[in-house]
Amino acid sequence: MPEKQRLTPTVYVSVDIEADGPIPGPYSMVSLGAVTAGWHDADGFRRADGKQGFYRELRPISEQWDPQALAVSGLDRTALLRDGTDPAAAMRAFTDWVERLRTGPDGRRYRPVMVGYPAPYDWLFLSWYLVRFTGGSPFGHSGCLDVKTLYAARAGVPLASVGKRSMARGLLPDLPHTHHALDDAREQAVLFANVWEWDGVSRSG
Structure with missing residues (x-):
């Protein structure tokens, strides 16, 4: 095991x-939600209570959009064009929020890592928007953890077989999946902490 002093304390976000579509640029991120999921250092993992949250609805960046994709969020494009936060302002505010998380509740410095389920889609949009509108990301180029992959490794099953319905009992949060970005970030944070703390054996029934 690495020496304790060489471990990099991490805050999971x-x-x-x-x-409103499959890729950023031609399509737009319309909302962003985030919560602190937990801290990890030489003393182990500690889950957060999910109360530290960030949420913005964003003004679309292009004329191209997929009505079916937008319908998932329940957001109205006309309202977003009128009232949505400017993407650059939203990304600056999000970066400032993440930077504040670098100072943990114990006063120590933590490196932020983004958590998603599944992470690739959210990471694609988030990273693109951060680099496009702020010039960089507080998560760097690779500070991303996919909960689906984490579960596959813990359970010892092929990644392609993993879905929430196939997960071990007791891991799924007792929270609704509403497609409101902040609600779903909170649900996801609990799932991440449950999987992280799971030993992959004793609760696999």
């Missing part, structure tokens, strides 16, 4: 985004 559960992020959920809603978008």
